[in-house]
Amino acid sequence: MRGPLRPFLQDPALGLSAALMLLFGSYAATMAPYTSALAVTVFGLSERAYSLVLVVASTVAVSSSVGLGILADQRANRRGIALFSGAMLALGQGLILSTGAPWAFVLASALILPLSGSIFGQLFALSRLAASTRPEAERPAIQATLRAVFALPWVVVLPIWSVVFQGGASLMIVYPVGLALALGFLGLSWLFWPRDGATRWPDPKSGLSFRQSLREIGHPAVLARVLALGPVHGSVMLYMVVLGLVFTATPGRGAQDVALYAGLLGGVEVPFMLALPRIIGRLPRQGMIVAGMVLYAIHLAGLPLLAETPFVWALILPGAMGGAVILTQPMAYLQDLMGTRPGAGASLMALQKLAGDAICAGTFALGTWIAGYELAALMGAGLAVAGAVALWAMDRRADPLA
Template sequence: MTATPRLPVTALLGTNMFFSGVIYAATLPYASLVGVDTLGMSPGLFASVMSVGAVLGTFVSLGLGYLSDKLPDRRLLVLLTALAGIIGHGMIYAWPTQLSFVIAMAVVMPLGGACYGQCFAYVRVYYVRHMPARADFMVTALRTVFTLAWIVIPPLAGWIAAEFSIFNVFLMSSLSFAAVAAIFALLISDKGTAVQMPPPVRAEGASLLSTFALPLGTLAGLLALIVMTAAMRILTFTVPLLIVGDLGGTVTDVGFYAGITAAVEAPCMLLLAYLTTKWTKETILAAAGIVMAVFIGVASILTSMTAFYWLLLLNGLGTAALMSVNIPYVQDAIKGRVGLSTSLMDVVAIAANLLGATAFGLLTTGGNYRFALMVGAGVAVVGAAIMAFGNMSRLGELRAAEAV
């Protein structure tokens, strides 16, 4: 029998998701500005550092995902990854040099970056054990709290970066990792919050590998998510430089760009939550790739910040789908292995970072940010096509059995 928690778990997990959002909202929009524009790294060196971190992060995430399904207490892994995040981003703030950036991003943050996936793995398992009928809803709701941080933090971080030091964004992230660690340390003190999933049952005569099987359609879907998310990474790395260099904007505009996108994203997530009761996740994700392609392609030819701001309506819609519908899609990938399935979120993100960073380094060597965005739009179309053609039988409305 599952013990009843004495702590307000949902409130704590919601707070945790907000601080998890701060970690990314404070740093992702400014990573290329810190590395390239402030520390003087070449786009190629910056891309190489991010790529190395992505490769290491892939192995770390898979290892932790497998381990989380074996350990009696998966909360310990959240503490471990949060500690790495405190150290990694704290290094960049306390010691703002190219060397510290390289060590942090390529060596320490592959472990720290797994914190996000480990948090969501715990969230899914906790609600499956305590409120199984509402587990998917709670995952989506808490992902929306994550998005709220993106509404509030990027403009604030942009103002702090402009008025004081751009390295303060990494201080914000380091302190947020500390908040995540504190919340999970508190959860560990309550025996009622200790949850784990039973191992999957292996069919008689089946091999151990059969319990890790991924259907071909799911493999195509995961590849599509990697490609579409890579297009978003090209956008993430390139747009801040485009705003400052080509559109006449400032660091503060970079913050408003991220904040407005998140403000649009939040209500879109509610719309998407409704649409997932009508349409398959594959349909929604393929459509999201097309929406992102249109946004990135049109952004590449704009000449004013005003027009760019209006275009963020599309960015918010596409991002909402690729960053929320992807979670239940990925968590259902390997039946009975929530931790390992959730770690695939990190694998998708890390592989996308690798592809996006490599493309960014190659495409922006001559300082042509518009061309990089044009290629990014094409990458998004390719990802949407992989999702659609790899799951033709899954496109369209939900079948009656699936809607129940």
């Protein structure tokens, strides 16, 4: 691992992006697998009501992420945006923890926490800018390694939660830990995020008005590709939603199995992500996305079908192999569409997330209404494979920027 990690150890800005991504990954590993179960079993929301929360949250997240991404390119004020996002993350966690009320969960989950949605994209924007000072051959590996850093905490954090829940702890215990991680992110950003206008790399203002930036992002050729990648992201979100509900509803399984499964999957993903730079450039990125999505679809569709059996653990391998690709390559693809504007690239990642979250919410609501978690997972897997194939077909016919 010293090879992929060497740039992060040598460059302070890359080291900061990795440290913040590690904290954010720990936060996601603490909260994401349990949010759906908390919504339904602790705060008393129906499955349809939680689907509505997901839709509202996605709308707020993408609106803020696109707006903040455009502002970051217009004004080159990335530090201020990072601090705002970290503050919203801490505020949302603190509200739920201090009240423990269903209204606080809905308010924080639908409106406050989504305002921190630009964190992920802004960290990749920071690493992309910092990597611009390094040899060009290193840059794809830096982006893939940073995504692996996000997955790394799942190897450690989730097995710990498995032991904690096996000891009888309440699901609500995740909130004080989530708040501590959010405050850590905010503090580290305040202390070490490079001051705007004083970076080692060039970060010129885009020179585009807000309307011009929106027009660029909304170009039909760009939007078509973002929408094609939406179900790919949605399959990951659907996995997070289905995992907690399926395992807590399966006799003989519970929260400890959720933590163990997600932790093992994240742990196996990491070495595959670190190995990706060896094949990037040798294979077409779109073909890699299709192959990765097929593997991940096997994992997603099989999860509710095999949950009662020991064979469910065998799904971790195709899930990890596919996840290593679909969690890294679509982001790099979208960033490349926007060229030298990393904020706009982060906005495209947010649009992909909106499309994915909306598809996830709709698929979850429709599938569970008709036939349960099995149909929801199968529908999500099928849509994701179709989206990956559509992207491959579009890029066979035309230049993505044409």
